[in-house]
Amino acid sequence: MFNEVYDVIVVGAGHAGSEAAAAAANMGSKTLLVTMSLQNIAQMSCNPAMGGIAKGQIVREIDALGGYSGIVSDKTAIQFRMLNKSKGPAMWSPRVQSDRMRFAEEWRLMLERTPNLDFYQEMVSGVIIEDGKIVGIRTSLGIEIKAKAVVLTNGTFLNGLIHIGEKQFGGGRAGESAAYGITEDLVRAGFESGRMKTGTPPRVDGRSLDYSKMIEQLGDENPDKFSYLDITQPLKEQRSCYMTYTSQLVHDILKEGFDRSPMFNGRIKSLGPRYCPSIEDKINRFADKDRHQLFVEPEGWNTIEVYVNGFSTSLPEDVQFKALRSVEGFEKVKFLRPGYAIEYDYFPPTQLKHSLETKLVDGLYFAGQINGTTGYEEAASQGLMAGINASLKVQGKAPFILKRNEAYIGVLIDDLITKGTEEPYRMFTSRAEYRTLLRQDNADFRLTPLSYEIGLATEDRLRRMEKKRDESDAFVNFFKETSVTMAEANPILEAKESSLITQSDKMFKVFSRPQIDLDDILKFEKVQEYVKTHNLNREVIEQAEIQVKYSGYIEKEKNNADKLNRLEDVKIPADYDYSKIKSLSYEAREKLKNIRPVTISQASRISGVSPSDVSVLLIHMGR
Structure with a gap:
């Protein structure tokens, strides 16, 4: 069936594999995506959401580079929120609640419309290495498929072991088998492997919940979107999420099952994500807390399935059920499936180059949870970079590597390669020393020109970015060149309890005050006239506002980055x-x-x- 030699083979079709396959194919490489289930492409194995603190910046970066995650998220969103809006723009982080079924469907349809991309459904049981170079893969049926480069994105499937209380069984996630053979091939080739653990909460029937006892969480009044392209539009209507709390009673019930918990009886020896702990880990580590937040998240527009965010657990199913029924609003809850923990193989990422190519085997790339990370966004960004670099390798071109001052993706990969990780790595804004430069609003300015140069971002995407940049720069110059009188400025300054001006001054200086926000700026007639005359959209206006208000911080951070880059x-x-x-x-x-x-x-x-x-x-x- 497979006589030709592919340029790139991608193993696994989760978030990392899907982005890797799309990137390699869109850069002109003949690509094969191999997965155990074509029905589960880009499956949201855990929470039905994309983005969040720092993660939203990564999705914007993926989109700016020409990846698919932002577009798919926009097309299948049911709620949009810009988190941390009360803080400075370096902390603003977009997040969408997604329709889980539509998300996977849209990903598959986009991949099927991608030229140069073939699909094959079967388990990959090994890699073929000759003289220190990857030459292909081997499937469970014994089929050998040759390739010039291979990207492994196996997620939690490598020797995956699922735990629910004292029960354990092999699996990559609920209802799907684990993958065997790849770890053993890589260890024989000289790679070091390890084990990690992650978990997921129970899924419940939304019809059995009493939302009147919970706190409603609405989406933004004027929702934004992830993609910089116009092919997606902001949401016209949104679904609410809800919040409730555990209690001391719930904690006491959970503790009854600790003796049967694989986390506490020694069955699970590997480390889970520090910043997304299981509910039993939370009540054990934070014994002084008498309650913890639970976020009740619908899994789609029409489905009854609900995700109980914050209740990740591997406790026995009877303990999970009894405890959750003691949560306010969950008194009559019906389970669709219990929560579980999963252990899986990973490979310490210090064994990789910054291109995500392995140091030991030429042409072999790792991306996603195989590198010790956790989260859809972290996985997708690695997949994108691995797909790009595998394609560039085949074309005989230099690798594409992002610096720490260029992208959160650059911070993520550099942290993994340089520091390694012994627990699932998750991105935070605090990990980026240049986060004022790496904002979610300017990812296209930072990355689209770079992606266009290597042949991934389209010319249309580049022209849109240039138009937005030119319009925002011109708007900033307008503020620098235009004066505002005392009569115009002082009533607004007084209302904001900011010191009054004693003579006419440039708008740039007045608007840079921390008390003045975008709504204040738009009250000035000269600004209104400029916006109307030049037909500026909100994205351009907000970009100009950030450049005005934070110009000093941005310039200082650029100088610091330049100094450090000399060591590069x-x-x-x-x-x-x-x-x-x-x-x-x-x-x-x-x-x-x-x-x-x-x-x-x-x-x-x-x-x-x-x-x-x-x-x-x-x-x-x-x-």
């Missing part, structure tokens, strides 16, 4: 012998030999490499 220019030879530098600390020598940083800047971010070690390296590099 100091390259370290791939075969550099660190053992000869006796003035390096022992830990630094070991870490540097293991990770093999490409630049002094990367070396400086390795845990255990001190500033004095960096100074020693700089001296030996002739700096």
Whole structure:
């Protein structure tokens, strides 16, 4: 069936695999996407939502680069919220509640409309490596399919083991079998593997809930969207989510099952996500708290299925049911399925290059949970980058690598490669030292030109970005050049308890005050006239507002980034012998030999490499 040699084979069709396949195919590579189930492409295995704190920035970046996640999220959203709006724009994070069934359907349809992309449904049981180079994959039927590059995006399926109380059984997620053979092939090839754990809450029947006892959570009054393209539109109507709380009674019932919990009786030895703990872990770690929030999230427009966010658990199903029935609003709850935990194989990501190509095997790429991350958005961004770089590799071109000051995706990959992870890695705004530059509103400015250069972002996407940039820059110049009188400004300044001006001043200076917001700016007749004359949309207006109000912070952060980027220019030879530098600390020598940083800047971010070690390296590099 497979006589041809594919340019790129992608194994797994979750969020990472779907983005990888789309990127490679759209860059002109003949691509094959192999999955155990074509019905479950881009399945939302856990919560039915995309985006959130830092994650929303990643989805915007994926879209700016030409990926599909933002478009699919917009087309299948049932609610939109911009989180952290009360804080500065570096913290604003878009999030959508999604229709789970429509999300997977839309992803499949978009992939099926993608040129150069073939599909095959079967379990991949191994990889074929010859002379340190990947040459293809082997399926459970014994079929060998050849390729110039392979991207592994196996999610939680590698030797997956599901736990519910004292029961355990093999599986990649509920109702689907685990994948066997790939880990063993990679370990034989010299890779180091480990085990991680994640979990998911019970799904319940929404008809059995009493929403009158819960706190309603509405979507934004004027909802935005993820994609910068016009092919999607903001929501006209939205579905509400709800919030309720556990109680001391609920905690006491949960504790009754601790002796049968795989987390506490030693069955689960691997680490789960620190920032998304199970409910039993929460009440154990935070014993002083007498309640925890639960977010009640509909799984779609029309389905009765509801996701109980915050109640992830691997406790016995009878304990889950009894405890949840003691939550306010859940007194008559009916389960559709219990929550469970899952253990799976991963490969410490220090074994990768920044292109996500493995150091051991030429042409082999890892993306997603196989690298020790958690979250759809983190997985999708890695898949996108792996697909891009696999395609560039086949074309004989240099890899595409994003820096820490260019994208959250760059921060994510650099953290993984440089520091590694022993627990599921999740992105936060606090992980990005240049988050004022890496805002959700300017991802297209930052990344679309770069993506266009490598052949992924379309010319239409680039022209839209340029139009938006030119319009916002012109609007900012208008503020710099236009004066506002005392009569115009002081009534608004007084209402905002801001000091009055004593003479006419430039709008830029007046509008940069922290008390003045966009609604205030739009009250000025000169601004209204400019907006109307130039037909500016809200996206351009908000972009200009951010540039005016935060110009000082943005400029300072650019300067800091430029200083650090100078260390990126100091390259370290791939075969550099660190053992000869006796003035390096022992830990630094070991870490540097293991990770093999490409630049002094990367070396400086390795845990255990001190500033004095960096100074020693700089001296030996002739700096």
